[in-house]
Structures are given as structure tokens and as C-alpha cells.
Amino acid sequence: MLVELLGRDAELTDLLPMARGGPLVTVVGPAGVGKSRFATEVATRLAGEFADGVRVVSVDAMSGADQLAAAFVHVAGLDPGEASSVQVCASLAERELLLLLDGCEHLIAECGAWLQALLPAAPKLRVLATSRQALDLWQERKYPLEPMDLPDVGAQGSSLSEAPSVQVFAYYAAMADPAFRLDDRSAADVAELCRRLSGLPLALQLAASRAGSFTVSQLLDRLDGWGALRRATAAPAHHQSLNDALAWSFRLCTAEERLLWSRLSVFVGPFTLAMVAEVCGDERLLPSDLLRDALDGLVRRSVLQDHGNGSYRLLAVLREYGATHLARSEEATASRLARRSWALRMAGAAQAGWRSGQQVEWVRRMTDHWDELESVVEESLLDPEGGEGVLTLLTDLWFLWVAGGRMREGRHFLEAALAVEREPTPARARALWVCAWLALLQDDLTAAHTLLPEMDQAMEGPADDADRAYACYVHGALATLAYDTDVATEHLRDALELMPEEAPFGPGADMIRLTSAAARSRTKPEVARRAALxxxxxxxxxxxxxxxxxxxxxxxxxxxxxxxxxxxxxxxxxxxxxxxxxxxxxxxxxxxxxxxxxxxxxxxxxxxxxxxxxxxxxxxxxxxxxxxxxxxxxxxxxxxxxxxxxxxxxxxxxxxxxxxxxxxxxxxxxxxxxx
Structure with a gap:
């Protein structure tokens, strides 16, 4: 749930009509000025005015052009493995859509190239971008978002309390300490603190989160002690202000909180306490009460977002800051491997849970963790040692691809993993039939048939009986789709003979029986009905x-x-x-x-x-x-x-x-x- 947007009424009045008119408006400003939150508010208010709604692309979470291209393909609803920019333009040509591109500053040229192609092709498309610098396109209207207005020097009473920066600090301070009051004793210090923090909302929020532990005067002393807003000769003052605010927040943390903050930076999406314990916990952060105290401390300091449903999240900028500290330590590789182990264990547990009456629960849990799982897969595909593990992860998630609405993603990643991991292992044999199955479900029968020779060869090697049965099932399903009932029946009969009654993996023998019944629905309807019942x-x-x-x-x-x-x-x-x-x-x-x-x-x-x-x-x-x-x-x-x-x-x-x-x-x- 979004926290109330404070102190931006005038800016909203300006930007709402600009975003309606389009075609491209870029909110530009320094890090920490609240571009994302402001643009999200604008998009939320405009959502009902666009027939195809609002789509958000979190560019700030992307590391390169390939991920950006995949995001545009996803917005267009196309196949991530095959779609081109021309197809994306054609798909979006008639859409009445507001597209929010959030955090473009590290992919300026790439975002610009996509928009140069899209905007002429899609006249009803409106794009609202956020970036630390403009995209420099001729269609672009720039909207500079400045830091929050500061109180005038010497301001008192309502003229001080009505300053937007003061309102923001007071709001978050009251959240941290319900007893906090903006009164005559604290007003001057609050005004000075807002000035020292350059009116940046993130810095104000971080400072306010300590209101329960320090007076405003003490907060100012700590700023002085660490030179948190000292101008840097090599960086703009507003950029340096955010870095210093983050460093200052890091310094305020306990040793355990700082260690946990760094380790949590491996997560790209929401995470639970159990995930934190598995990926981040060791002798330095265990027993569990020590880990929980550190987690709660980070929530209190507004380093972590607590979603209130048992899940937490690091804001991207805070994750990036933690990652810089993790990279300087000797723990970066170990933390990434720990996250990969978590993903493998979770996928294995989900695959087992599918057969234990918890199917809906596991689909939902894996969907909730999709961002994390996707990141692990992408990272593993780039790791020479990650091939067999990623095949296991992808095949264990078969139900998410088939029953959870991610058929495209599953097939795309399986094809990529099979291209990387060529060793004839049981994991590869299993991946081949799962990939062929997904291809036939998408009616890409050419691709499915192309996989058959390699699949059959793999089944002659280190594969178990269940996988050999599923390979026969794929042959039978393809024959069913070709209306070759006799061949289909033969393959499906072979599959049932090979399949253990309690299959250790996959949808099991009943799926094969149902396919056989469906194949006879036209020629022998009563036989099909009895079998299905x-x-x-x-x-x-x-x-x-x-x-x-x-x-x-x-x-x-x-x-x-x-x-x-x-x-x-x-x-x-x-x-x-x-x-x-x-x-x-x-x-x-x-x-x-x-x-x-x-x-x-x-x-x-x-x-x-x-x-x-x-x-x-x-x-x-x-x-x-x-x-x-x-x-x-x-x-x-x-x-x-x-x-x-x-x-x-x-x-x-x-x-x-x-x-x-x-x-x-x-x-x-x-x-x-x-x-």
C-alpha cells in the first residue's frame, strides 16, 4: 500500500495534464527526490482514463539492453524468445495505454531507441518516464522534479510547519515515534535538518525514522559529526546528499543490522523472515532472535519496507547501497550461492508439495516469489557451474509453467538452459521432455518434433522410468493432436506401463490416462466418459x-x-x-x-x-x-x-x-x- 504523497499538490496539478497529452513526459531530478513515487501517483490517478490501463516497467531493476527488450516484449504480450521491435510496435499500435518507465538513467540510449520506434507507431500510447537525466528525444517534454520546498530562514509558526519538507519529516517522525510533535522547541532544529538534507524525501524519511531514538537536535549533531551533506567536488551536491544520507543511515545501524542490510541486497523482490534466515543467517546473525532483532531494526530505520503480510522489501537504491558493501566483503559469492540454494530447495519443495494436496498454495507461493526465481535463473545461466542446477530448478517448476500462467517464461528459460548445459545428465533428460511438452501446449509442433530425437536419445541414458514414461506421453500427445488415434494409444499405453503409480515427479499417470480418454472422446464417447469419471x-x-x-x-x-x-x-x-x-x-x-x-x-x-x-x-x-x-x-x-x-x-x-x-x-x- 502506497504511503500518502505529501507536499506535491502543485506538481501534480502541473503534470497530470502533461501526461494526458503526451506522447512522452520525463520526470527528471536527483536521486532520492521521489521521482518514482510521484510518477506512480500520477499513473494511479490517470489509470481509469486509458482503455488498456497502465503498465509499469521497472528499468531501474535492469542491468542491460536485453532485459529492457524483454520488458517491452512482455508489455506487448509477445513471445520473449522470438519477438522483434517491429512486432512490439505492431502489437502496441492501437493500444490506448499509459506506460510508466521507471528509472531510465542507466539505460538512456536503449530507452530512447525503443521510444523512437514506438511513439510514431503507437499514436494512442502515452509514456511517463522517470530518470536522473532527460532522454533527449524531440517528442519529450521534461518535467524537473525539485527537492521539497524548504522553510524560509527564520520562519516560525504556520509558515514553517506548512513547508513541504517539514511536513514530510514530521509525518515520518510521527510514524517512528507517535509522541513526536512539531512545537516551538523542535521547529528550528527541524527546519535546519530539512535544509541540511537538501529537502530530499528519502533523506528526510531516513532521518525521521530515528525520531524514536534521538531528538532532532541529536540528529543534527550526528550529521555534523559525519559530514553527511558535505559537497563533493566530483559529484553534484544533490547526488552526494543522497549518498551521504545512506551512509549516515548505515552508520546508525548496529553491526548486525549493517551486516544484514548488505546480505539482503542479494534479493531483488519481496522476502520473508524464513528466506532471510536461510540466505543471510550464519553464526554472526543467529540465533533467530538476533536475526529478528536486526530485521526489525532495519524496518524501524526505514531501510526495509514491511508489507504487513510477513514479507519485506529493500528499496532499489537501498539495495544498491547494501550491494556495494557486500561487494567489498568476501561474502558476495557465498550470498549469491545461498540464494540459489534457497531457490532450488523451494522449487523442490513445491514440486513435492504439488502431490500432497497443496497445489493452489504452491502455485501462489511460487508466483509471489517469481521475481526472485527469475533472477536466480538468469544469474545461473551466466555461471559456468550453474547449468545442471538451473535445469533442476526449471523442471521442478513445471507446474508454474503449465498451471500458473508462465508457459512462455518456462519454455524460454528451458531452451536457454538446454543450450548452455549439454552434458547428458538426468536433469537434462527431464528438461527435454518438459520443454517439448510446453512447445506442444503452445501449438509449436515443429519445435516439439525437433526436440523428439534428442529427447529419445536422452531417455536411453541416465533417465528414470517416470521421465521415460513422460517422453512416451509427449509422443502420444503429439499423435493425438494429429488425430492418429492408434499411434497415440500405443504411446500412451507404453507411458502407463513405465510410469510408477506414485510418480516422484510431474503430473503423474492420471494425466496420461486423461489424455487417452480425451483422444477417444469423438470415436468412443462412452469409453471416454467412464474413464474420465x-x-x-x-x-x-x-x-x-x-x-x-x-x-x-x-x-x-x-x-x-x-x-x-x-x-x-x-x-x-x-x-x-x-x-x-x-x-x-x-x-x-x-x-x-x-x-x-x-x-x-x-x-x-x-x-x-x-x-x-x-x-x-x-x-x-x-x-x-x-x-x-x-x-x-x-x-x-x-x-x-x-x-x-x-x-x-x-x-x-x-x-x-x-x-x-x-x-x-x-x-x-x-x-x-x-x-
Missing amino acids: AIQKSCRRRSDGWNATWGDYVLAIVDLMSGEVDSAEKHARAALKVRQEYGDPYGMAVVAHVLSGIMAARPGQEQLAAELEGAASALRKEHGMSLRATRYYWKEHQQTVDRLFATLGDARYEQSYQAGAGQCIDRLLGDPLVE
């Missing part, structure tokens, strides 16, 4: 909700093909309910397409059917997924679309389709949650 019962007994809901999906298809529309809707809505709980966009999309077929089979529901088509297609495109990966329903889907065009007409179908594309599936259906 039996598998579903088995899944629910073992709290395997993900496979159980695929059973509902198969039953919905069988019932729809058999003309049992009411029963089909019941199963489809049940499947949709569970997919929503998982946050599974692929599952939601394919079920919504079946629901479209169900509505199309009912006279008077054709418009809703077309809207569902639009919503499902938009969801698939956003996440890089294809309905053709479930080709046992593809023909029926095409027949549904043809029937809707014939019933509604081209114009009305297109209007309904586009209307649905802008809505959530459950909103179209009313209440899809069924018991």
Missing part, C-alpha cells in the same frame, strides 16, 4: 485437483458432443471454478471455449457464446497459448465459430467477440462457481 474419482481421493478438473473438461467435451448440454455446462463450470482458484489461464481459456460451444448449442445464447470466444482468445493470446493444443476439440470449436457467424452475421459476431475480449470470463457467465 474413474480417473476423476481417483484424483479427488488423492487431492489432485488439477488433474481432477481436467476430468471435468473431458466430460464436458463428451457430453457436448453427445448433445447433453446441461450436463456439459455443469462439468465445464466446475472445471472453470478450479482453474480460477489456481490462476491457470490456459485451463480457463480452453474451458471457456467449450462453454462457448455449449452456449452456441442453445437458441438465444449465441451472443454470449461469441463473447466467450473473445474472452478466451484474448486470454490465450496474452499468455502465448493455443487452443489447437487440444485438437480433439478443435474441429468442434471451428464448427461452433462457423455456426455463430451464420447465426449472428459477421458484424454482430465481431462486435460480440470484441466485447468479450475486454471482459473476464466469470463476469460474462455471472457466477461460474458451482458446488
Whole structure:
């Protein structure tokens, strides 16, 4: 939750119309002046005015052009492994979107190049950037954000207390010490402190966080003792002021707090106390009460943000400052390896937890930690010693790719890791079939088939029976999509013979059985129905909700093909309910397409059917997924679309389709949650 923005009313009045008018406004100013917070406030206030909303790109968290390019590709909703700048421009050409580029100063040329291409191609796009220097583009309007206004020398009473810098200090001081009051005794010292800190909001906040331990006069003495605002000959005064404020805050910390601050800089996203203990704890910061005291101390000093839900975060500038101290120590490599070990352990625990009735919880936990996991993967790919470990990490997260809406990212990273780690290990064998599976789910059948020879060869080496079974499953799934039922049945039978009943990894034997049932949904519907019901019962007994809901999906298809529309809707809505709980966009999309077929089979529901088509297609495109990966329903889907065009007409179908594309599936259906 954002803290109230204080003392910026006049600036907001200036910038809001500028940001509306665009095409590019850059908020420029020194470090610590509050550019990010100010721009976020502007974006929040304008969000409702843009049909496609607001997207935020945290450029300050990026280390180079590749990450920036990947962020633009993500904003455009394209495949990170293949999209070009031309495709990004084409995708954003008609979007009515406010794009916030936060912290561009270290990638000025790269940001400028992207915007030079994007702005002419996307006339409805508005860009709000923050940077310590302007981007120097001809379309750019610069908005200098100055430090907070200071009280006049000798000001007293309301003229002093109404100064924005004083308001900011008093606000955070009262948070640190509820007994703090801005009165005649403290006013002069507060005014002097604001001047000494150059009116920089971050520096003011850091100083105010010590109000519970020191009087304002004592805070001033400490500034004097360390020369915290001394001008540097090689750096602008405002830049030096922030560095000195950070150094001063670091100096105020205890030895344990300083050590923890440095070690916490390895985290790029939110972290919990358990993560801190695992990655940062050792004999110098344990037992746990010592570690907790250090953590609480950093929160009190406003070094750490406490989100109030058990998670914490270091602001980027504070993380960077801690990282400089970590780099000077002998602990940098050990800290990075400790974070990597945490990621491997977490992914392994999640993969095991998937089979223990905690599927939804683990999807959510891994989603919450995605920034951290992604950073570990990227770091490991650059480490010659990290290859096999990153393959294990990526395969253990198979459920996040398939059921957690990150199919694109999973495949992209698996392909990169397979290109780096060529040794014939069990981890590589497993990664090959997972990568091929993701490719076929995205309907990239060429890529999936390309992986098959290497996958088959790997299965002849150091692979276990479960992985060999999944390799057979991939062959069977590909044959199913080609409508080659006999070949599919043979491969799926081989997979079931190899698969242990309690698979140590992956979605297990029930997924294979369900695929086999789905393959027979057209030719042998009663056989498919009985098989799906039996598998579903088995899944629910073992709290395997993900496979159980695929059973509902198969039953919905069988019932729809058999003309049992009411029963089909019941199963489809049940499947949709569970997919929503998982946050599974692929599952939601394919079920919504079946629901479209169900509505199309009912006279008077054709418009809703077309809207569902639009919503499902938009969801698939956003996440890089294809309905053709479930080709046992593809023909029926095409027949549904043809029937809707014939019933509604081209114009009305297109209007309904586009209307649905802008809505959530459950909103179209009313209440899809069924018991």
C-alpha cells in the first residue's frame, strides 16, 4: 500500500495534464527526490482514463539492453524468445495505454531507441518516464522534479510547519515515534535538518525514522559529526546528499543490522523472515532472535519496507547501497550461492508439495516469489557451474509453467538452459521432455518434433522410468493432436506401463490416462466418459485437483458432443471454478471455449457464446497459448465459430467477440462457481 504523497499538490496539478497529452513526459531530478513515487501517483490517478490501463516497467531493476527488450516484449504480450521491435510496435499500435518507465538513467540510449520506434507507431500510447537525466528525444517534454520546498530562514509558526519538507519529516517522525510533535522547541532544529538534507524525501524519511531514538537536535549533531551533506567536488551536491544520507543511515545501524542490510541486497523482490534466515543467517546473525532483532531494526530505520503480510522489501537504491558493501566483503559469492540454494530447495519443495494436496498454495507461493526465481535463473545461466542446477530448478517448476500462467517464461528459460548445459545428465533428460511438452501446449509442433530425437536419445541414458514414461506421453500427445488415434494409444499405453503409480515427479499417470480418454472422446464417447469419471474419482481421493478438473473438461467435451448440454455446462463450470482458484489461464481459456460451444448449442445464447470466444482468445493470446493444443476439440470449436457467424452475421459476431475480449470470463457467465 502506497504511503500518502505529501507536499506535491502543485506538481501534480502541473503534470497530470502533461501526461494526458503526451506522447512522452520525463520526470527528471536527483536521486532520492521521489521521482518514482510521484510518477506512480500520477499513473494511479490517470489509470481509469486509458482503455488498456497502465503498465509499469521497472528499468531501474535492469542491468542491460536485453532485459529492457524483454520488458517491452512482455508489455506487448509477445513471445520473449522470438519477438522483434517491429512486432512490439505492431502489437502496441492501437493500444490506448499509459506506460510508466521507471528509472531510465542507466539505460538512456536503449530507452530512447525503443521510444523512437514506438511513439510514431503507437499514436494512442502515452509514456511517463522517470530518470536522473532527460532522454533527449524531440517528442519529450521534461518535467524537473525539485527537492521539497524548504522553510524560509527564520520562519516560525504556520509558515514553517506548512513547508513541504517539514511536513514530510514530521509525518515520518510521527510514524517512528507517535509522541513526536512539531512545537516551538523542535521547529528550528527541524527546519535546519530539512535544509541540511537538501529537502530530499528519502533523506528526510531516513532521518525521521530515528525520531524514536534521538531528538532532532541529536540528529543534527550526528550529521555534523559525519559530514553527511558535505559537497563533493566530483559529484553534484544533490547526488552526494543522497549518498551521504545512506551512509549516515548505515552508520546508525548496529553491526548486525549493517551486516544484514548488505546480505539482503542479494534479493531483488519481496522476502520473508524464513528466506532471510536461510540466505543471510550464519553464526554472526543467529540465533533467530538476533536475526529478528536486526530485521526489525532495519524496518524501524526505514531501510526495509514491511508489507504487513510477513514479507519485506529493500528499496532499489537501498539495495544498491547494501550491494556495494557486500561487494567489498568476501561474502558476495557465498550470498549469491545461498540464494540459489534457497531457490532450488523451494522449487523442490513445491514440486513435492504439488502431490500432497497443496497445489493452489504452491502455485501462489511460487508466483509471489517469481521475481526472485527469475533472477536466480538468469544469474545461473551466466555461471559456468550453474547449468545442471538451473535445469533442476526449471523442471521442478513445471507446474508454474503449465498451471500458473508462465508457459512462455518456462519454455524460454528451458531452451536457454538446454543450450548452455549439454552434458547428458538426468536433469537434462527431464528438461527435454518438459520443454517439448510446453512447445506442444503452445501449438509449436515443429519445435516439439525437433526436440523428439534428442529427447529419445536422452531417455536411453541416465533417465528414470517416470521421465521415460513422460517422453512416451509427449509422443502420444503429439499423435493425438494429429488425430492418429492408434499411434497415440500405443504411446500412451507404453507411458502407463513405465510410469510408477506414485510418480516422484510431474503430473503423474492420471494425466496420461486423461489424455487417452480425451483422444477417444469423438470415436468412443462412452469409453471416454467412464474413464474420465474413474480417473476423476481417483484424483479427488488423492487431492489432485488439477488433474481432477481436467476430468471435468473431458466430460464436458463428451457430453457436448453427445448433445447433453446441461450436463456439459455443469462439468465445464466446475472445471472453470478450479482453474480460477489456481490462476491457470490456459485451463480457463480452453474451458471457456467449450462453454462457448455449449452456449452456441442453445437458441438465444449465441451472443454470449461469441463473447466467450473473445474472452478466451484474448486470454490465450496474452499468455502465448493455443487452443489447437487440444485438437480433439478443435474441429468442434471451428464448427461452433462457423455456426455463430451464420447465426449472428459477421458484424454482430465481431462486435460480440470484441466485447468479450475486454471482459473476464466469470463476469460474462455471472457466477461460474458451482458446488
